[in-house]
Amino acid sequence: MSKFIWQNHYRIGNQIVDQQHQQMFDLANQLVQSKTQADLAENAMRLYQHVREHFQYEEAFMKEHGYPDYQKHVKAHDLMLDKLVDVSDKINKHDWQQQDVLKFVHEWISHILEEDAAFNVYFQAHSARQTVDI
Numbered sequence: 001m002s003k004f005i006w007q008n009h010y011r012i013g014n015q016i017v018d019q020q021h022q023q024m025f026d027l028a029n030q031l032v033q034s035k036t037q038a039d040l041a042e043n044a045m046r047l048y049q050h051v052r053e054h055f056q057y058e059e060a061f062m063k064e065h066g067y068p069d070y071q072k073h074v075k076a077h078d079l080m081l082d083k084l085v086d087v088s089d090k091i092n093k094h095d096w097q098q099q100d101v102l103k104f105v106h107e108w109i110s111h112i113l114e115e116d117a118a119f120n121v122y123f124q125a126h127s128a129r130q131t132v133d134i
Contacts, residue, residue: 004028004105010112012120014061020054021112028105032098040096044088051084051108058116065123076115080108 004025011018027050031043055077062070083104090096 003032010109012112012116013124014120017058017116020057024050024054028101032101037094040091044091048084048088052081055081062119065126067119067122073115073119076111080111
């Protein structure tokens with residue numbers, strides 16, 4: 001049974017970003033459903049790689065479109081990656097608790113609903129202005 005369930009209100013309106021967010025839910029579920037230490041370590045690494053690549057995509061997209069809160073958003077990403085590294089370290093030290101992943105994913109969902117949504121509002125307005133200026 002999945003602990004993390006994608007819901008439509010998590011969508012920010014960018015198809016690629018939304019797909020990446022949905023995939024993160026799948027990876028987080030795989031992590032908490034891991035049966036062995038080896039599975040835990042592998043699934044933590046897969047989640048970290050996906051999150052890092054997702055953040056790189058988002059950051060490039062924001063930079064390309066001149067998002068004014070780019071630096072603030074990048075700092076939020078860096079903090080989240082640090083937290084995920086901490087979870088991975090705990091897993092590797094056999095000091096992992098399911099609550100560590102739950103907390104990370106809930107913080108990440110808040111990030112989607114607040115910071116990613118704010119970027120999407122900017123992007124939609126910016127795209128509309130460019131259409132009008134043509």
